[in-house]
Amino acid sequence: MLESYIQHQRKQKDILLMTHIVVGYPSLDDCEKIVHEMVVSGVDIMELQIPFSEPIADGPVILRANQMALEEGITVADCFDFAKRMKQKYDIPFLYMTYANIMHKYGIHQFVSRMVQDGISGSIIPDLPPEEGMDYITTLKANSCSPIFIYAPTTSDERMSMLSQHGSGFIYCVARKGVTGAQTNFSNDLDTYLNRCRAATNLPIALGFGVKDRADIEFLTGKVDIAVIGTQTLKIVEDQGVTAVGPYIRDLR
Amino acid sequence: MKQEGYYDDFGGVFVPSLLSERFNQKGYYNEFGGAFVPEVLTATFDELNIAFDEAKKDPQFWKDYANILQNYSCRPTPLTFAENLTRHFGGASIYIKREDLNHTGAHKANNVLGQGLIVKRMGKQRVIAETGAGQHGVATATMAAKFGLDCTIYMGEVDVERQRPNVFWMERLGAEVIAVRDGTRILKDAINAAFRDWVTNMDTTHYVLGTACGPHPFPEMVSTFQSIIGFEARRQILSQVNQLPKRVYACVGGGSNALGIFLGFVNDPDVELIGVEAGGKGLNTGYHASRLCSEDASVGIAQGYKTFFLQNTDGQMRETHSVAAGLDYIGVSPILSSFHRSGRIHFTAATDTEVIDALTLAVQKEGLIPALESSHAFVQAFKDAPHLSKHDCIIINQSGRGDKDIFTIADAFDDPKWKSFIKEKAEAYHA
Ligand SMILES: Cc1ncc(COP(=O)(O)O)c(C=O)c1O
Numbered sequence: 001m002l003e004s005y006i007q008h009q010r011k012q013k014d015i016l017l018m019t020h021i022v023v024g025y026p027s028l029d030d031c032e033k034i035v036h037e038m039v040v041s042g043v044d045i046m047e048l049q050i051p052f053s054e055p056i057a058d059g060p061v062i063l064r065a066n067q068m069a070l071e072e073g074i075t076v077a078d079c080f081d082f083a084k085r086m087k088q089k090y091d092i093p094f095l096y097m098t099y100a101n102i103m104h105k106y107g108i109h110q111f112v113s114r115m116v117q118d119g120i121s122g123s124i125i126p127d128l129p130p131e132e133g134m135d136y137i138t139t140l141k142a143n144s145c146s147p148i149f150i151y152a153p154t155t156s157d158e159r160m161s162m163l164s165q166h167g168s169g170f171i172y173c174v175a176r177k178g179v180t181g182a183q184t185n186f187s188n189d190l191d192t193y194l195n196r197c198r199a200a201t202n203l204p205i206a207l208g209f210g211v212k213d214r215a216d217i218e219f220l221t222g223k224v225d226i227a228v229i230g231t232q233t234l235k236i237v238e239d240q241g242v243t244a245v246g247p248y249i250r251d252l253r
Numbered sequence: 254m255k256q257e258g259y260y261d262d263f264g265g266v267f268v269p270s271l272l273s274e275r276f277n278q279k280g281y282y283n284e285f286g287g288a289f290v291p292e293v294l295t296a297t298f299d300e301l302n303i304a305f306d307e308a309k310k311d312p313q314f315w316k317d318y319a320n321i322l323q324n325y326s327c328r329p330t331p332l333t334f335a336e337n338l339t340r341h342f343g344g345a346s347i348y349i350k351r352e353d354l355n356h357t358g359a360h361k362a363n364n365v366l367g368q369g370l371i372v373k374r375m376g377k378q379r380v381i382a383e384t385g386a387g388q389h390g391v392a393t394a395t396m397a398a399k400f401g402l403d404c405t406i407y408m409g410e411v412d413v414e415r416q417r418p419n420v421f422w423m424e425r426l427g428a429e430v431i432a433v434r435d436g437t438r439i440l441k442d443a444i445n446a447a448f449r450d451w452v453t454n455m456d457t458t459h460y461v462l463g464t465a466c467g468p469h470p471f472p473e474m475v476s477t478f479q480s481i482i483g484f485e486a487r488r489q490i491l492s493q494v495n496q497l498p499k500r501v502y503a504c505v506g507g508g509s510n511a512l513g514i515f516l517g518f519v520n521d522p523d524v525e526l527i528g529v530e531a532g533g534k535g536l537n538t539g540y541h542a543s544r545l546c547s548e549d550a551s552v553g554i555a556q557g558y559k560t561f562f563l564q565n566t567d568g569q570m571r572e573t574h575s576v577a578a579g580l581d582y583i584g585v586s587p588i589l590s591s592f593h594r595s596g597r598i599h600f601t602a603a604t605d606t607e608v609i610d611a612l613t614l615a616v617q618k619e620g621l622i623p624a625l626e627s628s629h630a631f632v633q634a635f636k637d638a639p640h641l642s643k644h645d646c647i648i649i650n651q652s653g654r655g656d657k658d659i660f661t662i663a664d665a666f667d668d669p670k671w672k673s674f675i676k677e678k679a680e681a682y683h684a
């Protein structure tokens with residue numbers, strides 16, 4: 001189970017790293033190389049984003065990656081095959097990140113069967129709150145997969161505990177308002193918010209949105225269980241190429 | 254044309270009778286609707302739901318609403334008897350509901366002024382909106398100017414190009430117009446961009462969604478404000494001809510003008526309601542925006558709500574096409590999807606060429622200039638009118654006026670005088 005894996009890893013590491021790729025961007029071959037670089041450099045969990053044509057929670061960089069992957073003809077079936085291969089090669093948890101329609105169109109039950117068959121540990125669906133996703137939650141949980149819910153600074157304490165009850169694996173705390181890819185100010189304000197998150201759940205907590213360098217990771221160490229690096233690795237790949245990913249990850253902690 | 258007491262029953266009696274619990278369970282219309290919103294926006298939606306619920310129950314809110322629509326916009330808009338068209342087709346009497354006479358030239362004002370009053374109640378200082386045809390953008394920019402709000406309008410790059418006159422006016426009205434270059438660069442992409450702004454700036458900003466789509470409460474809120482069209486039209490036809498219409502026609506983009514007029518007649522079982530979607534180059538070409546009357550759409554979840562979308566088998570949205578920017582959209586109001594499923598509203602499509610022909614006829618016979626969007630409704634009404642009895646009457650909702658379409662229509666007619674004028678203008682700017 002995802003949660004016990006995280007607890008186990010945390011005994012050895014002060015903070016875990018979760019990274020993100022958009023499957024098919026820049027290409028499936030490059031994605032494979034990126035996953036390799038990430039895993040051998042010590043990444044603990046990976047998010048594989050199945051591209052969607054209308055990714056409303058994503059900022060310009062990830063949005064464009066979604067579009068380019070789709071223009072290259074990436075299908076949901078391609079993403080499943082890719083995830084399956086990665087899981088066979090690398091023994092870390094992989095999660096799907098995608099939007100509600102991708103799962104809805106495939107059929108929630110069929111989608112979750114594929115996750116189970118291919119060894120995918122859980123999923124993050126930013127436009128599927130528990131109010132709309134009871135079927136999703138029960139199906140994942142019944143199959144020992146984790147529905148991962150999101151906290152935002154605008155989430156009330158009461159709502160945080162509700163989300164915690166429905167979630168499993170860990171809670172993904174977004175550091176600020178807005179979409180992926182913008183700057184985050186790692187400051188005391190964030191501490192107050194993280195204390196609220198901690199108090200609301202017994203699940204491990206991850207923090208994402210704007211995490212990009214060693215200083216950010218140092219700031220987060222001791223405060224959260226997992227740091228999430230999203231847009232920054234896409235930028236590294238775009239600016240410096242696939243081989244720059246390994247050194248970048250190794251330099252984070 | 255202020256008429257005392259005309260709207261007394263609107264907020265207190267008519268509105269509550271519309272989308273009552275019978276039909277609307279927490280933003281669901283049968284299986285359609287919902288609120289598929291990112292976590293960061295849930296608090297904003299809670300705030301909006303509360304504000305709208307309180308406003309709905311407040312008689313003063315409805316007084317203010319009626320007042321601004323009567324004195325600032327032009328309500329009630331007339332129901333015009335189209336005598337020449339009626340004679341031309343020789344069948345049912347044709348009546349036209351004149352939403353083109355609203356201030357800013359389309360039904361969009363009904364929704365925007367209503368949401369503007371909600372914004373005032375919530376105390377926000379900035380509004381954002383998406384726009385396709387630019388009519389909703391102009392209406393929002395106008396409301397922002399009047400209410401003293403900052404305003405940003407998102408508009409797909411393709412639409413900026415094809416609806417330039419409206420871009421000009423939005424900017425003159427003080428709005429910032431952002432051309433959206435993502436995706437297919439049309440209405441749906443403008444909606445995504447507006448959501449991305451909103452998830453960052455929700456503390457100060459309200460998103461004035463322009464049609465009866467998006468997460469709850471937008472479909473309900475927008476169609477409630479638009480239902481003033483049907484509220485008036487039903488009274489007008491009864492007082493003018495002392496009978497209910499046989500059929501009511503409206504074009505369907507997101508569905509707000511259609512719901513606006515149809516809601517006046519949904520409880521009259523003998524009145525047939527006909528929504529006309531964008532048939533583009535033809536339903537069998539793939540180049541259209543027909544969600545309810547083509548085989549190309551299926552139920553999906555995007556842009557925060559569940560409805561029929563034009564999408565592929567993976568759930569990726571398809572490209573859409575229409576000569577009318579305001580109808581060129583992947584989704585449709587969940588309320589219309591529900592009425593489609595129940596069979597209460599019937600849907601058809603009109604092609605781009607049919608639309609230009611119908612517009613030409615309306616201009617020549619009645620001196621009316623319907624928008625390209627509205628002209629879709631005219632197409633189907635013109636097809637049906639000759640086959641209906643002389644004793645019947647029908648209503649067409651003219652959702653907006655066509656001035657904004659001058660470039661597209663001039664192109665369609667290949668108008669030589671217009672072309673040489675544009676050439677001269679361009680040369681003068683060059684000099
Ligand atoms: C004049 C006019 N009619 C119709 C529409 C379509 O929108 P809806 O279906 O919400 O009425 C638009 C949208 O821009 C419009 O400008």
